[in-house]
Amino acid sequence: MIDFDSIDWSDIGQATLDTLAMLSGSLILTVAIGLPLGVVLFLASPGQVWANRVAHLGLSLVVNLLRSVPFIILLIVMIPLTVALVGTSLGVVGAIPPLVVAAAPFFARLVELALREVGRDTIEAVTAMGATTRDLVLRALIPEAMPGILAGITVTAVALVSFTAMAGVVGAGGLGDLAIRFGYQRFQTDVMIVTVVLLLILVQLLQMAGDRLVRHFSRR
Amino acid sequence: MIQFESVAKTFTTGGLPALHDVTLSIAASEIFGVIGRSGAGKSTLVRLINGLERPSSGRVVVDGQDVGAARPADMRALRRRVGMIFQQFGLLSSATVADNMALPLRIAGVPADARKARVADLLDRVGLAAHGHKYPGQLSGGQKQRVGIARAIAGDARILLCDEATSALDPETTRDILSLIADLNRDLGLTIVMITHEMEVVREVCDRVAVLDAGRLVETGPVADIFLRPQAAETRRLLAQAGEGHADHADFPGRVVRLTFEGDAIAQPVLTRVARETGVDLVVLGGHIGRFRQGRYGQLTLGVTGDAEAAVAALATYGAVS
Numbered sequence: 001m002i003d004f005d006s007i008d009w010s011d012i013g014q015a016t017l018d019t020l021a022m023l024s025g026s027l028i029l030t031v032a033i034g035l036p037l038g039v040v041l042f043l044a045s046p047g048q049v050w051a052n053r054v055a056h057l058g059l060s061l062v063v064n065l066l067r068s069v070p071f072i073i074l075l076i077v078m079i080p081l082t083v084a085l086v087g088t089s090l091g092v093v094g095a096i097p098p099l100v101v102a103a104a105p106f107f108a109r110l111v112e113l114a115l116r117e118v119g120r121d122t123i124e125a126v127t128a129m130g131a132t133t134r135d136l137v138l139r140a141l142i143p144e145a146m147p148g149i150l151a152g153i154t155v156t157a158v159a160l161v162s163f164t165a166m167a168g169v170v171g172a173g174g175l176g177d178l179a180i181r182f183g184y185q186r187f188q189t190d191v192m193i194v195t196v197v198l199l200l201i202l203v204q205l206l207q208m209a210g211d212r213l214v215r216h217f218s219r220r
Numbered sequence: 221m222i223q224f225e226s227v228a229k230t231f232t233t234g235g236l237p238a239l240h241d242v243t244l245s246i247a248a249s250e251i252f253g254v255i256g257r258s259g260a261g262k263s264t265l266v267r268l269i270n271g272l273e274r275p276s277s278g279r280v281v282v283d284g285q286d287v288g289a290a291r292p293a294d295m296r297a298l299r300r301r302v303g304m305i306f307q308q309f310g311l312l313s314s315a316t317v318a319d320n321m322a323l324p325l326r327i328a329g330v331p332a333d334a335r336k337a338r339v340a341d342l343l344d345r346v347g348l349a350a351h352g353h354k355y356p357g358q359l360s361g362g363q364k365q366r367v368g369i370a371r372a373i374a375g376d377a378r379i380l381l382c383d384e385a386t387s388a389l390d391p392e393t394t395r396d397i398l399s400l401i402a403d404l405n406r407d408l409g410l411t412i413v414m415i416t417h418e419m420e421v422v423r424e425v426c427d428r429v430a431v432l433d434a435g436r437l438v439e440t441g442p443v444a445d446i447f448l449r450p451q452a453a454e455t456r457r458l459l460a461q462a463g464e465g466h467a468d469h470a471d472f473p474g475r476v477v478r479l480t481f482e483g484d485a486i487a488q489p490v491l492t493r494v495a496r497e498t499g500v501d502l503v504v505l506g507g508h509i510g511r512f513r514q515g516r517y518g519q520l521t522l523g524v525t526g527d528a529e530a531a532v533a534a535l536a537t538y539g540a541v542s
Binding site: 119121122123124125126127128129130131132135139140143144146217219 | 270272295296297298299300302303304306307308309310311312313314315323324326327328355356357368371375381
């Protein structure tokens, strides 16, 4: 029977905060790592300034490897590394390293794709001006690919929200974890509904904010 | 200004077409055209000038700098003296017209106030003074190319490379852009290298032209010589395909002659006078009257019935008969 009286709202509040903390922490680090990685992937691809078959293949392989490991496995396999990095493998802090390791390669690919949309003529024109590679990246490639990069950040943020649901395995809490433990395992359908609705609102807000930013930066 | 010394370029993987043993010299302040069908190596040739490609063998010397041997800093310095414009313009769609023009200055480290003044000059120079705040997406093709040109000369370039710069534009806009390019050549003494498959472009603005075929330089010379008196079979084929040469008129029952005339002769009543004096009948089978940068010219294919020898002799007083 569904009655919302039995819900412990402070649990829900804490879970929401945990989800937001995991999301914002891991998203910032994912962008900080994935963006340069995506730029390097692009620059090393055939026909670009650092064109290097071996480097591109090697990086691609690592990126694909990390993308193909199921997150739940990554979460467990990474425990020693997580402890080394942040001192604990538990809680919100313990969940962030695996979240970043899962999301950064995914985001890097999206960045590489966005950069590929920048016209050949544009890249040649900027190179022909006497630009250094740094100028090329900062003044041309990233500004030109900004709408695609922002769309990539949005997709990555939404993916991270669903990854956080599994972070309960390491005791990180969050809305997804609450939905599994109470909603699913204890048959508390009301908790299930509330958490799913909150996740839906979160995803919807992320998507709307992302779309708005993409539109703001689109000049084509 | 620009020398190619036995330059060859080969590519290990696909990409641009190769070049074989190209020797070529382009003088300061001339407008030099490079024609050839697609895949002839025109793009490769022009990209060797600003080091977007490096020669596999031979030397390319631009403004005293050996491009193939240039270290990165020298290469960037050279590129700041060599502007380039593109078929698809290559503008930053995320930056305004003014910011696009300012980009090479920013890269060269020009301070903000000097940059602003220079951009204002450039906007005037290319006739876009009212459009500085717009984004490229809001401009027409011709306006975009004007932005491209302003950006290419922003850093006081000595050389302007044009890679099919008018090929995406309609004929009227093409003429506007070409006259802007000719003005820059006249006012600033810019050396201009234009690669194009459009023969009219070369005819209208170039001083000299080189013909490329399958990566080889088949002919180089003043525009009038190449267009009116092509020596190489490849050049004749190229011109004929572009409608510049003359088709066969084997079905004409009399003698077929070709008359090429330049300068004053263009304004004279050549055909009626020859017909009257020699009593022949003349049929115009093809041809055109046009203009080179250096002057007007005409080229006619005539069918002659009657005393052909007398007609040829009379025609020869006005121009070259073949």
